[in-house]
Amino acid sequence: MFLVFVACLIAAPTRCEEERLRLPDGASTVQACWTGAPALLIEWEKAHPDYKASMDWRCVPESRLQRRS
Structure with a gap:
């Protein structure tokens, strides 16, 4: 899941x-993604100020997921 x-x-x-x-292996469902997304975005922003x-x-x-060219 991405x-x-x-x-x-x-x-x-x-x-x-x-x-x-x-997403981490434990977050393989859409529900887990929706639950964890806000925290992941915060962590991403900390790593990319x-x-x-x-x-x-x-x-x-x-x-x-469509492949990037």
């Missing part, structure tokens, strides 16, 4: 990228 969201540079808010976080994560995120099973 948490998919958009993150934008704080200094250049129009520079945004889609980010994908693989120049970015702001969008609160418009979704949980996507790996089988439904």
Whole structure:
């Protein structure tokens, strides 16, 4: 399961990228993803202080995740 969201540079808010976080093994359901997503986004922002994560995120099973080019 992946948490998919958009993150934008704080200094250049129009520079945004889609980010994908693989959830821990214990969070393999959509319900677990929804429950854990806010904390994961906070941790991601701490590790990437120049970015702001969008609160418009979704949980996507790996089988439904489109491959990046």
